[in-house]
Amino acid sequence: MKRKKYNYPKLLFAIVVTIALVFGIPYAVIHSVSMEMKIDGKQFDLTEQTREELSAIFEQIDDPAYDNTFDKVYDLSSDDYIKQYTIKYKKGFADQKIFRLYLPNEENTLIVESEKSGKVIKLISDDNFRTTSIYFATPEFFGQYINANDKISFELKTSHNNDSIEQGEVAYLIAKNIYVPSYLTFLVDDKPIKFHKLEDGTNSSYVALIPSTYLSETGKKNIKFLYNSEIAPQSDETSLTINPRTFSEQHLTIAEDAVKEKRTEDARKELKAEMAKVFNKEEYRFIGDIDDFIKNFELPLEDGILTTEYGVTRYVNNELSPYTHTGLDIACPEGTNVNTTALGKVVFAGELTLTGNTVVISHGYGIYSSYYHLKSLFCKEGDEVLKGEMIGEVGTTGFSTGSHLHFEISYKDKRLEAGYFIYGEPVTYQNYPEFFSTTN
Numbered sequence: 001m002k003r004k005k006y007n008y009p010k011l012l013f014a015i016v017v018t019i020a021l022v023f024g025i026p027y028a029v030i031h032s033v034s035m036e037m038k039i040d041g042k043q044f045d046l047t048e049q050t051r052e053e054l055s056a057i058f059e060q061i062d063d064p065a066y067d068n069t070f071d072k073v074y075d076l077s078s079d080d081y082i083k084q085y086t087i088k089y090k091k092g093f094a095d096q097k098i099f100r101l102y103l104p105n106e107e108n109t110l111i112v113e114s115e116k117s118g119k120v121i122k123l124i125s126d127d128n129f130r131t132t133s134i135y136f137a138t139p140e141f142f143g144q145y146i147n148a149n150d151k152i153s154f155e156l157k158t159s160h161n162n163d164s165i166e167q168g169e170v171a172y173l174i175a176k177n178i179y180v181p182s183y184l185t186f187l188v189d190d191k192p193i194k195f196h197k198l199e200d201g202t203n204s205s206y207v208a209l210i211p212s213t214y215l216s217e218t219g220k221k222n223i224k225f226l227y228n229s230e231i232a233p234q235s236d237e238t239s240l241t242i243n244p245r246t247f248s249e250q251h252l253t254i255a256e257d258a259v260k261e262k263r264t265e266d267a268r269k270e271l272k273a274e275m276a277k278v279f280n281k282e283e284y285r286f287i288g289d290i291d292d293f294i295k296n297f298e299l300p301l302e303d304g305i306l307t308t309e310y311g312v313t314r315y316v317n318n319e320l321s322p323y324t325h326t327g328l329d330i331a332c333p334e335g336t337n338v339n340t341t342a343l344g345k346v347v348f349a350g351e352l353t354l355t356g357n358t359v360v361i362s363h364g365y366g367i368y369s370s371y372y373h374l375k376s377l378f379c380k381e382g383d384e385v386l387k388g389e390m391i392g393e394v395g396t397t398g399f400s401t402g403s404h405l406h407f408e409i410s411y412k413d414k415r416l417e418a419g420y421f422i423y424g425e426p427v428t429y430q431n432y433p434e435f436f437s438t439t440n
């Protein structure tokens with residue numbers, strides 16, 4: 001085991017921090033704060049105004065009304081010092097905010113995080129710290145200084161973990177160590193895209209999804225990430241290639257029937273209007289790491305026969321139909337259990353002309369799953385569901401020619417290939433028997 005030598009500045013700091021922890025951020029720490037800051041060796045002078053604001057914050061911390069108590073103190077001079085210790089604040093100060101303890105003389109940073117409901121604050125250090133200067137500040141106030149010292153990371157993820165996707169696949173852009181989200185922008189071909197906070201316990205990770213469908217333009221997209229801090233702006237750049245995929249075709253010959261066509265068109269409009277409302281509802285918040293989210297999906301049936309792939313284009317009487325098949329059609333006997341593909345919240349459970357008894361579930365980050373033509377529904381709007389929970393039975397309601405489940409996964413109204421979520425590759429007529437049993 002490695003043994004550390006005594007380090008006197010560190011020891012001094014340890015004593016100061018110990019006093020601070022025992023007596024509740026006392027004057028010992030606060031009044032020793034140096035109003036200078038070094039970031040990556042560069043000196044930053046704080047303005048008079050900043051000093052005043054800082055003082056106000058320190059006074060607030062020191063206010064007995066906040067009644068800070070600390071439930072555990074590590075001996076910071078020992079070898080196992082500073083991995084993690086916990087402070088409990090009884091009220092005020094830390095609620096609903098991220099606070100950072102910043103040690104400007106070194107590259108080390110103590111992170112003080114507030115868990116929303118529990119009022120428990122964790123102090124985590126990635127390394128040793130050897131300084132007597134400690135700053136407490138809200139991220140809005142201090143974020144640009146704080147982040148300047150952090151290693152912001154930016155990553156592109158797909159089901160293959162490389163820099164390309166196929167039509168129908170989704171890519172994830174992940175930014176970590178972001179303490180001021182208002183400084184953050186993700187750009188795809190110079191257009192900003194929406195991002196979501198990752199509920200991965202870090203309080204500082206964000207994800208943006210880039211969906212592609214059978215309609216998406218193929219080729220290279222430029223991905224940019226900007227962290228627009230005034231003091232230390234950061235950026236990164238990469239590219240994402242959308243590769244073409246060959247989609248199957250179906251040729252149908254049907255008798256011309258104007259009335260029927262009209263009915264179909266109205267039914268599609270109804271579905272579109274209902275789904276537009278559904279995709280605008282407040283979505284489910286997934287708690288966990290992004291990798292857990294990506295790997296969270298499973299087939300809603302145990303077995304069946306794939307009768308229509310995702311992205312199949314249809315030719316009716318040799319004319320290209322404007323309607324492409326947006327999901328997977330899996331034929332199986334009426335009454336077969338339909339289970340949720342992943343955990344989430346039911347945002348639609350009802351009957352529509354085209355899709356019959358329909359369930360839509362929100363899984364978070366804009367991802368939804370839909371189940372059509374059900375015989376019966378075993379859930380209602382607002383239900384929180386686990387993965388594999390039974391939500392209905394296979395049927396042939398709505399416009400359907402036989403008992404089957406139409407299952408799709410989408411990023412809002414952008415229909416994706418469900419196979420990427422479940423198996424990491426498309427489900428096709430050729431490969432589906434490898435993935436699910438066809439015994440019925």
Ligand SMILES: [Zn+2]
Nearest residue numbers: 327328329406
């Ligand atoms: Zn279908």
